Amino acid sequence: MTSSAIEPIPTRPWPAIAATAFAFSVTMMGTTLPTPLYSIYSDELAFSPLTVTVLFAVYALGVVGALSLFGRLSDDLGRRPVLMLAVGFALVSAFLFLLPPSLPQLTVARVASGIGAGFMSGAGTAAMMDLFPPERRGLAGTLAVAANTGGLAVGTLIAGLIAEQAARPLFTPFAVHLALCALALVGLLVWTPAPMGAGRFVIRPSRLRVPAELRHPFARAVLAAGSGFAATGVLTAVSALFLARDLGMGSHALAGFVVFLAFAGMAIGQLVARRMQASVALPLGCGGLVVGVALLALALHGVALAPLLAAATTVGVSAGLCLNAGLATTVQRALPERRGEVSSSFFAGLYTMLALPAIGVGLLATSIGLRGAGLVFTAAVALLAIAVATIDIVTNRRGEARA
Incomplete structure (x- = not known):
């Protein structure tokens, strides 16, 4: 029988909610801070597009590794210790980025950032839901993903703006992040509840299992939200190089702004989806992804900025x-003692779908160029999104017919 160490809901939960959301955002910031700086690293260290996409995607391997090995850790030890561990890895990553850059050092820093994001993705989402009563779990899920995507958006925007103005664009953004990580650790220690009856720290390789009753909606949710992560990941990995090399726009602030639009849009999508049934939001989101990747294909084919922003x-x-529909049909329906495991499984699937297409585009770019590889990728994502939307609509109609 599995033991759990879930913290009690505080009498005044809002300080704990704020501290958890801040730590969540700060940890995720670290994963996108380097994004608008890739063109600088590419020039200084002679990186190819493949190297840049691999360097971007390698953090996702850290995410999936942390989720696979420690997916149930916050269920066993409690949420707060794992949240603090996540921020600690983000802090280590920020410190490594402050050192003189080299490919091995940047790779280790990205992996550390990914491990922190992996711990935070599972434990942070579960912790946020634990702090709300059951009838407000939808709001909890929205805040968790808003903190997640909000951190991703703010990280790239801040890095781009700082890099545009600072004398040391590869140092100053990470010095700021280091300070924010320290502040997040203090907030977690002071405001979040300590676990009761915590178990042992166990490295337990996980098969990323989900309860049997959630497996079918889980598969659809991961494929749908994963398609969005794949599109966002490739756009994030290549946008700085595309702007600088193809459009002749070397502004780091603009590179950061493009990625900011994607992650800020993701946060807005959460809020819109809260007012919809998951059965409506998921196929609608898939349809929007088809439109979005078509616009990306137009930007790559026509070498144009406006469709890239759109x-x-x-x-x-x-x-x-x-993403919101996926959480509503998976993590929010899981029992508290399984919620960390289900949340970890969900995000492991998303980050796998984020990493592999980005690396694939980098590999393909070596033979047909960055723009050609992007066009192949957009077609693949469009087909996947159409397939998932069709399956979801058919499944929901069958369920209604049986009812």
Whole structure:
């Protein structure tokens, strides 16, 4: 029998909610801070597009590794210790980025950032839901994903703006992040509740299992939201190089703004989806992804900025719709003692779908170029989104017919 160490809901939960959301956002910021700086790293260290996409995607391997090995850790130890561990890895990553850059050092820093994001994605989502009563779990899920995607959006925007103005664009953004990580650790220690009856720290390789009754909606949710993550991931990985090399726009602030639009749109998509049934939000989000990747294809084919900005916004909002619907049909329906495991499984699937297409585009770019690889990718995502939407609509109609 599995033991659990879930913290009690505080009498005044809002300080704990604020501290958890801040720590969540700060940890996720670290994963996108380097995004608008890739063109600088590429110039200084002679990185190819493949190296840049791999460097971007390698953090997702850290995410999936942390979720696979420690998916149930917050269920066993309690949420607060794992949240603090996540922020600790983000702090280590920020410190490594402060060192003189080299490919091995940047890779280790990205992996550390991914491990922190992995711990936070599972434990942070579960912790946020634990702090709300059952009837407000929808709001909890929305706040958790807003903190997640909000951190991703703010990280790239801040890095781009700082890099545009600072004398040391590869140092200053990470110094700011280091300070924010320290502040997040203090907030967690002071405001979040301590676990009761915590178990042992166990490295337990997980098969990323979900309860049998959730497996079918889980598969659809991961494929739908994962399509959005895949589109966002490739756009994030290549946008700085596309702007600098193809459009001749070397502004780091603009590179950060493009990615900000995607993740800010994802946060907006969460809020919109809260007012919808999951059975409506998921196929609608998939349809939006088809439009978004079509705009991205137009930007790549026509070498144009306007459709790139529209693509970032559309992909972000659509991914947010899918992500919220996915959480509503999976993590929110899990029992408290399984919630950390289900949340970890959900995000492991999403980050796998984020990493592999980004690396694939980098590999394909070596033979047909960055733009050609992007066009192949957009077609694949569009087909996947159409398939998932069709399956979801058919499944829901069958369920209604049986009812």
